Amino acid sequence: MNHNRVKQARQEANLSQQKLAAQVQVTRQTISLIEVGKYNPTINLCIAICKALNKRLDDLFWPEKE
Amino acid sequence: MVSLTRQKDERVVGLENKVYRELMYIVYALLLASLIYNYVQFGAQEAFLSIEVALLLLLSLYSGIRYQMMGLYTDKAEEYLVKKKKKYSTFYFVAGGLLGLGFSFSFAFNSAINYAETTAQSITYFATVFFVCAIIYIVPLALLTGFMPWISERKAKKRLQEDEGES
Numbered sequence: 597m598n599h600n601r602v603k604q605a606r607q608e609a610n611l612s613q614q615k616l617a618a619q620v621q622v623t624r625q626t627i628s629l630i631e632v633g634k635y636n637p638t639i640n641l642c643i644a645i646c647k648a649l650n651k652r653l654d655d656l657f658w659p660e661k662e
Numbered sequence: 663m664v665s666l667t668r669q670k671d672e673r674v675v676g677l678e679n680k681v682y683r684e685l686m687y688i689v690y691a692l693l694l695a696s697l698i699y700n701y702v703q704f705g706a707q708e709a710f711l712s713i714e715v716a717l718l719l720l721l722s723l724y725s726g727i728r729y730q731m732m733g734l735y736t737d738k739a740e741e742y743l744v745k746k747k748k749k750y751s752t753f754y755f756v757a758g759g760l761l762g763l764g765f766s767f768s769f770a771f772n773s774a775i776n777y778a779e780t781t782a783q784s785i786t787y788f789a790t791v792f793f794v795c796a797i798i799y800i801v802p803l804a805l806l807t808g809f810m811p812w813i814s815e816r817k818a819k820k821r822l823q824e825d826e827g828e829s
Binding site: 629 | 669
């Protein structure tokens, strides 16, 4: 399971899960699962979320330490 | 460049694919169960000329062709070589051989039980039919099931060598 700051970044951008989901064309549930670390998005989706939230990839996503 | 126009949710697609895969296993299991029932109820000839056999063969053939078209055999062979240090084709050769062995036992038992009149005759029929069926089924089935994985294994080894050569 990878770590992410999607929730914090989304809240800073004043977006609901539904609005972010609509922007990156996934369901609200997918955004929710990404935020709690229960779903690992593909690189395309990671990039799309970063663009929607105006952040860099390593600002939002990083692997868990081994 | 990331393009997400008219794209389905990847998680939903992944979950749907998981359901389709489970559905496929259920269909295979039902066909096999029906085939076994036909064999027990109506005998070998009825069972093996049935639509279940045709469907099983067609589904397996389609699966093999799609695997080959997508390069999945080569990818899986490469994965086996790198992660498990085992030969990908060995499993398939053995599986094919075991399938042939199963067929041989099945026909041999059928002959011994249905056509022999004495115990000595049963043993003779069993041994003869088993020996002949083993020649007919074990090696050809082993080769048939193991051939594509073996070819893919050679391609995978070549790809790995080329990759090592580049770095």
